[in-house]
Amino acid sequence: MSATYVSLASSVAGQAATTLLGAVEAVLGFVAILAIVFFVAGRATGRLEKPLAVIICLGPALFLVALGLVIPAITTINNSLTNQQFLGQQKTKKVGLKNYVFAFTDPYTQQTIVRTVLWLVIVPAVAVGVGLLVALLVDRMKYASIPKTMVFLPTAISFVGAAVIWSYVYNYVTPSQPQTGLLSQVVIKLGWHNPPNWLITPPLNTFLEMVIMIWIQAGFAMVVLGAALKAIPDEVIESARMDGASGFRLFRTIQIPMIRNTLVVVLTTVMITTLKVFDIVFTINNGNFKTDVLARQMYADMFVTSQVARGSALAVILFLAVLPLVLYNVRQLRREREIR
Numbered sequence: 145m146s147a148t149y150v151s152l153a154s155s156v157a158g159q160a161a162t163t164l165l166g167a168v169e170a171v172l173g174f175v176a177i178l179a180i181v182f183f184v185a186g187r188a189t190g191r192l193e194k195p196l197a198v199i200i201c202l203g204p205a206l207f208l209v210a211l212g213l214v215i216p217a218i219t220t221i222n223n224s225l226t227n228q229q230f231l232g233q234q235k236t237k238k239v240g241l242k243n244y245v246f247a248f249t250d251p252y253t254q255q256t257i258v259r260t261v262l263w264l265v266i267v268p269a270v271a272v273g274v275g276l277l278v279a280l281l282v283d284r285m286k287y288a289s290i291p292k293t294m295v296f297l298p299t300a301i302s303f304v305g306a307a308v309i310w311s312y313v314y315n316y317v318t319p320s321q322p323q324t325g326l327l328s329q330v331v332i333k334l335g336w337h338n339p340p341n342w343l344i345t346p347p348l349n350t351f352l353e354m355v356i357m358i359w360i361q362a363g364f365a366m367v368v369l370g371a372a373l374k375a376i377p378d379e380v381i382e383s384a385r386m387d388g389a390s391g392f393r394l395f396r397t398i399q400i401p402m403i404r405n406t407l408v409v410v411l412t413t414v415m416i417t418t419l420k421v422f423d424i425v426f427t428i429n430n431g432n433f434k435t436d437v438l439a440r441q442m443y444a445d446m447f448v449t450s451q452v453a454r455g456s457a458l459a460v461i462l463f464l465a466v467l468p469l470v471l472y473n474v475r476q477l478r479r480e481r482e483i484r
Contacts, residue, residue, distance in 0.1 A: 178204065217463070224456035231452055243457035253441065253458075259350060260438045263357075263421060268414040271358045272407070275365025279373055280395070282366075292370070296363035303360065303423030310356045311428060316341040346434035353435060356424050361414050372406040373399060405476055412473045419466050438462050 224243050226236040247253050278295055282288045298306060315325030319338055323329040331339045343349050376399060384398045400407070422439035425431055431440045438458055445455030 220456045220459050223453055224460050226453050228452045228456075230450040231446070233452070236453075239453070243453050244461070246454060247457050247461060252436075255434065256436045256438055256441050259434075259436065260419070262350070263354060263418050263437060264415055266351075267354050267357050267361070267418045268411050270354075271361035271414050272365045272369075272411050274358065274362040275367075275410070276369050276407075278362065278366045279370035283370065283373065292366065295366050298360045299363040301360065303356075303421075304427050306356050306360055307353075307424045307427035310352075310359075311343070314342040314352055316343070343429060344433045349429065349433055350435050353424055353428055356428075357418060357421060361417065365410050365414065368406060368410050369403065372403040376402045405479065409473055409476050412469045412476070416466055416469050416473070419462065419469075 225238055225240060227239050227242075228236045248257075275295075278291070282291050282295075285291065301309070312324075313326045316328060316339075317323050317325065319328075319332060323332060325342075327342060328339050340348065342352055380398065380402070381394070384394055389397060420439055421437055422443065425435055425437050425440045426443070429435045431437070431444065439462060442455045442458035442462065445451040445458060447455075
């Protein structure tokens with residue numbers, strides 16, 4: 145028994161060592177290539193100097209973009225148009241848009257798309273709303289750094305870590321026994337003597353998972369929007385107050401228009417993050433009990449149920465959904481820079 149264990153341990157250690165050695169060789173090779181290129185560039189003169197400088201500056205970045213984004217994107221689009229079932233399958237045939245038709249006609253996938261849209265509508269709106277509200281309220285406090293830190297801390301937690309934390313909050317135990325879940329304990333104390341099993345009760349479980357994402361993103365929204373509110377000139381605020389604007393009227397007519405561009409950028413950023421949500425759903429319920437979203441189903445199709453073509457189609461759909469938000473975000477950032 146001990147010999148088997150030692151053999152297994154040595155085998156695992158050998159594989160790990162081989163993988164690490166391969167990674168180190170790849171990094172050293174890339175560094176060596178860069179060193180040679182820079183050495184040659186340092187000795188270039190005349191007509192070659194400027195073109196070579198452009199190639200050196202853009203070449204590595206373009207190479208990495210092509211390697212990590214362009215080529216995988218083309219491969220994924222190509223896979224989505226075939227009948228490929230598992231990664232590495234050699235013999236496949238083109239099926240056109242059949243996988244996309246399936247995605248929009250399959251009842252399970254339809255529910256997944258609807259649920260993803262719900263995430264996209266609810267989470268960004270609530271997270272940005274909470275962040276903006278906290279930024280406004282905290283700004284008037286004497287020791288604002290303390291509550292700001294408390295609200296911002298969840299942003300530093302990984303999605304998996306946040307899901308684990310909240311899984312304890314949502315933990316369900318039969319009401320007749322001592323409660324270990326905070327939510328169940330609170331509602332029982334408030335008089336709800338028979339609460340549901342939170343994480344397996346649809347559609348409640350989906351909204352409870354959304355709370356985790358809101359908890360994480362509200363701090364990001366608070367920091368960015370708080371900085372935008374502080375950037376409003378004091379003269380503008382004082383002038384508005386002299387004209388009779390105060391409270392909600394000041395917020396609606398002066399502060400919101402002044403931070404509109406920042407508000408849109410934060411909203412679209414949270415929307416992009418929400419569209420790609422995977423970790424929370426996977427950690428809490430693995431998409432079961434009617435909580436699945438596009439990113440989780442895409443992963444399952446490609447790596448669990450051996451339906452690579454269908455998973456690739458979902459990946460393309462997700463990419464097309466994110467792309468307009470990214471382009472709009474870039475456009476808003478450029479406008480803001482031009483104004484500055």
